[in-house]
Amino acid sequence: MSVFSSARGKGSRGFRQAQGDLHLDAVTKVFGDFTAVDDLTLDVPRGSFFALLGPSGCGKTTTLRMVAGLEQPTSGRLLIGDTDLTGSRPYERPVNTVFQSYALFPHLTIRDNVSFGPKRRGEQDAVRLADEALELVQMTHLAARKPSQLSGGQQQRVAVARALVNRPEVLLLDEPLGALDLKLRRQMQVELKRIQTEVGLTFIHVTHDQEEAMTMADTVAVMNLGHIEQLGHPEVLYDLPKTSFVANFLGQSNLGNGVVTGTEGTNLVVEVAGTTVRIPKARSSVSEGPITFGVRPEKVRITETQPVGGGNDVKATVVDVSFSGVATQFLVTTPSGATWAVYEQNLDIERNHLRPGDAVWLEWNSGHAFGVPVDDAAAAAGADAADAASPTASVDAS
Secondary structure, three states: OHHHHOOOOOOOOHHHHOOOOEEEEEEEEEEOOEEEEEEEEEEEOOOOEEEEEOOOOOOHHHHHHHHHOOOOOOEEEEEEOOEEOOOOOHHHOOEEEEOOOOOOOOOOOHHHHHHHHHHHOOOOOHHHHHHHHHHHOOOHHHOOOOHHHOOHHHHHHHHHHHHHOOOOOEEEEEOOOOOOOHHHHHHHHHHHHHHHHHHOOEEEEEEOOHHHHHHHOOEEEEEEOOEEEEEEOHHHHHHOOOOHHHHHHOOOOEEEEEEEEEEEOOEEEEEEOOEEEEEEHHHEOOOOOEEEEEEOHHHEEEEOOOOOOOOOEEEEEEEEEEEOOOEEEEEEEOOOOOEEEEEEEOOOOOOOOOOOOOEEEEEEOHHHOEEEOOOHHHHHHHHHHHHHHOOOOOOOOO
């Protein structure tokens, strides 16, 4: 669409002409005696959908506000391409923000809301640009209405259009779907990804919702205590976390502290609470000494008889059974007293007959296990944060 492919207006100067990757160079932000962001270096490729994910207080919103120019870093630099934006004001930057509160002008029509920015800049074709932006978010048919006549999801689309019409180099999304109900939130996740793919702009999405980040983003950075714990593609972060915090915050994990006792071919042999388990060396960031063993709940199989062969199994007792439609979640305790979660997809015709108190065996493929450094505090923080951010609790089996 021409609203995004056309050249910037002749009046555009300086910082607003910056183009390229977003780069944060050793950025630190201190409020009094509290360090919100700690020596953060980060590259966001131009045209990518990037998510900053983490619990409240981790520094993700402060990072976004520094990119927007609403806060200035205590130290470090922010650049788009070769242009140093540090110290510049928000209106000078090629950046726009979509907030959780839509902040639409209630007395203006939808078309006037979206054309407000271009009109203030004196662009002669402001209405045409607004109509093109509304077409992109599929809201053209409601252009003559007022915000109060729209649903929450529709208002959010208008807020996105109002940001996009300014042709930013970077679009910041600050918990933009938090005010929507679950069904609308999932619909908007798909819509935002479609819009980003179509316009090809850099989107940076700040959220504490793990599903939201994994659904939309090309790259996810998991933040904790002002720094990035791990960065990568959502599938990589989920399948192979590098820290206890990431393992517990991004989805659920069954974790147990143990010690490496030797090697067996390409595997590490680990003793965890009296049970011998194996972890592929390539899936462990620890090669000797103390280690935290982990396996995801959906990778564990639950049976009533001891598996043949052994080596990656443990006896347990069922303490809770929860049916959720597509799957059944079992909570079980092992002889060491650890609590594990097991997800079993509901594929069988017969109903599950396991009940609390039943003796069972847990089994998993060693290729699905992972090893991370022992960090009880981080594991607990990740579990608590994930529990607060998601309707499904994380499990710490250490």
